[in-house]
Structures are given as structure tokens and as C-alpha cells.
Amino acid sequence: MRSLNMRWARTMLLRGGMGLAALAISLFAGSALAWAGGAATEAIKGTINEVIRLLEDKDLKRPERREERRKLLEKVIGERFSYEEMAKRSLAAQWPKLNDGQKQEFVGLFQSLLSRTYSDKIESYSGEPVKYVNERNQEGYAEVRTKVISGKAEIPLDYRLMTKAGDWRVYDVVVDGISLVNNYRGQFTKIISSPGGYPELVETLRKK
Numbered sequence: 001m002r003s004l005n006m007r008w009a010r011t012m013l014l015r016g017g018m019g020l021a022a023l024a025i026s027l028f029a030g031s032a033l034a035w036a037g038g039a040a041t042e043a044i045k046g047t048i049n050e051v052i053r054l055l056e057d058k059d060l061k062r063p064e065r066r067e068e069r070r071k072l073l074e075k076v077i078g079e080r081f082s083y084e085e086m087a088k089r090s091l092a093a094q095w096p097k098l099n100d101g102q103k104q105e106f107v108g109l110f111q112s113l114l115s116r117t118y119s120d121k122i123e124s125y126s127g128e129p130v131k132y133v134n135e136r137n138q139e140g141y142a143e144v145r146t147k148v149i150s151g152k153a154e155i156p157l158d159y160r161l162m163t164k165a166g167d168w169r170v171y172d173v174v175v176d177g178i179s180l181v182n183n184y185r186g187q188f189t190k191i192i193s194s195p196g197g198y199p200e201l202v203e204t205l206r207k208k
Contacts, residue, residue, distance in 0.1 A: 038135045040142035040161050043168035047080040048130070055122070070119050082169035083111040085162065089171065090184040094192055109205040116208070130157070142168065 051073060054060060060069040087110040088095045088103075098106065131154065133145040140163045147154040160172040172181040191201040 038137060038142070040137065040159075040168045041132060041135045041144050043080065043161070044144050044159055044170075047076060050076045051122075066123075070123075073122060074115055074119075078111070080168075080170055082162070082164060082171050083107055083114070085164075085169065085171040086110065086181055086184075089181045090188055092185050092189065094188070094198055097198075106202065106205075109202065113205060113208060 054069060054072050054076065057069075059065065060072070084103075084107045087107045090110065091098075091106065095103070129149050131147045131149055133147060135145070136143045142161045144159045144161065146157050146159070148157050156174075156176050158174040159170050160174065161168045161170050163169075172179055174180070188201055191204060192198050194200060196203075
């Protein structure tokens, strides 16, 4: 059972990289098993609690309020995830070559890509619990290690955060040892290295 769940996590990741984002963010909504962590862990827990509150709000579950609920969920998650940092790290060497307008456009496209992916996943989430394992810190960076309990299997799910404007923001998510940012970087680099270059990547994201 464990191996099947691990293979499922990897399959989700390899399907264009977007599955991992959906998995990671939808798993935010799990009930937390107690562990006394540091400030980064508390930041993650605060987001989890707010996501749960929105998902369990009976009024927001009404079909006519579906779009409103999605926007509220995106807002809460966006306040914890640094899409700019994720986009920057995913582009790697290409990022410094962009002007301010291009950077702003790419961050928006990257955020839209993730948002379109996780919306349905988070709304169909069935409440698997999250076990907090530990928190590691080093000079403004932290990694909150968790495990998602699905049946008898435990899927490793780690959040990498950095301090920005006095708050902890997620810049990467790692599922079973596979990094969201690294996966996107590989895909983006492949497109940028093609004859179409960076413009082709932007056009591909626009179409998606």
C-alpha cells in the first residue's frame, strides 16, 4: 500500500509538474496531529486552520458561492505561498535576464497555473490527517517536515519557507523527496533551450 501511494505521488508530479502543486496545497486542509514546532510550523498551521474553516463553512458550500469560496481559498493560500520566489527559482538563470514587466507577467502566469491546478483538488479533499515531524531552521530559512496519512501509508510532504517582510512564506514543496520548484525548472529550461526560447514558454503558459 505504501509503495502504491508513493508511486501515485510521483505520477502526480510527473504529469507536467502541476499535480504536485495540487497535491501539496490540497493537503493543507488535513487535520493536524499535535507536535510543538517553531514559528514556521505555526505559520503553516495558521494557514491550514483558515483553509479548513473555509472548506467547512456550510454557506460557502452552496453551489452559487463556489467561485467566491475559490477566491477566498486562493487569497489565504497566496498569503502563505511566495509565488514570486517560486517563479524566480523555477526560471533560474533566465530570471535575471527579464525586465520588471516580464517578471511581473511571468509571476502572474505561474500563479494562475498553480491556481487552476489545485482548485478542484482542494474542493474534493476528503480530510486525510497531517502529521508534523519536525522543523529545521537556518538563517532565515526553514523546512517544516510533515507526513500525510492515507490509510496505512505515510507520504512525506515538506514545506520550505523563508522570511519575507517579517513573515514565513513557502517557496518550495517537496513530496516524497521530489521538489516542485526543481521539477518546473527542468520543464521550463527544456522549453527555453528550444528554438522558441523564453517567448515560447510564456506563450505555452498563456494557452494553459
